[in-house]
Amino acid sequence: MTLNIQEIQKILPHRWPFLLVDRIDELEPGVRAVGIKNVTINETVFQGHFPGQPVFPGVLIVEALAQVGGIVLLSLPQFKGRLGFLAAIENFRFRKPVSPGDTLKLEFRITRLHRNIAWGEGKAEVDGKMVAEGQLTFAVMKETTDETGQH
Numbered sequence: 001m002t003l004n005i006q007e008i009q010k011i012l013p014h015r016w017p018f019l020l021v022d023r024i025d026e027l028e029p030g031v032r033a034v035g036i037k038n039v040t041i042n043e044t045v046f047q048g049h050f051p052g053q054p055v056f057p058g059v060l061i062v063e064a065l066a067q068v069g070g071i072v073l074l075s076l077p078q079f080k081g082r083l084g085f086l087a088a089i090e091n092f093r094f095r096k097p098v099s100p101g102d103t104l105k106l107e108f109r110i111t112r113l114h115r116n117i118a119w120g121e122g123k124a125e126v127d128g129k130m131v132a133e134g135q136l137t138f139a140v141m142k143e144t145t146d147e148t149g150q151h
Contacts, residue, residue: 003071035068119136
């Protein structure tokens with residue numbers, strides 16, 4: 001299963017500038033997903049990180065992986081309409097810097113799911129080379145909105 005940006009926005013509550021997944025190339029709900037993030041010089045983060053030698057921040061790579069993990073979880077029927085919250089980041093390693101023009105391939109696999117808690121492993125690659133990897137834990141909670149639909 002693949003998802004375009006409009007389909008991703010139906011699952012994730014994130015919007016610009018914090019929606020960091022451009023598409024999902026592979027999706028097995030509750031098991032794994034492979035997503036793509038195109039890193040461009042037009043991203044606001046490069047105004048300060050670092051002018052003259054732009055590097056995509058590692059924390060945003062972790063967030064992009066978490067969003068792919070959220071799609072894996074929230075695509076399960078029992079979690080439809082819920083929110084996935086990042087609960088833990090463990091054993092993360094950054095192997096190479098990511099620069100404008102790079103395409104991040106983000107793969108996330110759920111290793112354990114118990115009720116509304118999920119554990120998984122993520123890795124990010126550029127041109128087939130590992131740039132980051134680690135484990136993430138999620139908690140899935142009910143979405144709360146007011147009568148206008150605002151969170």
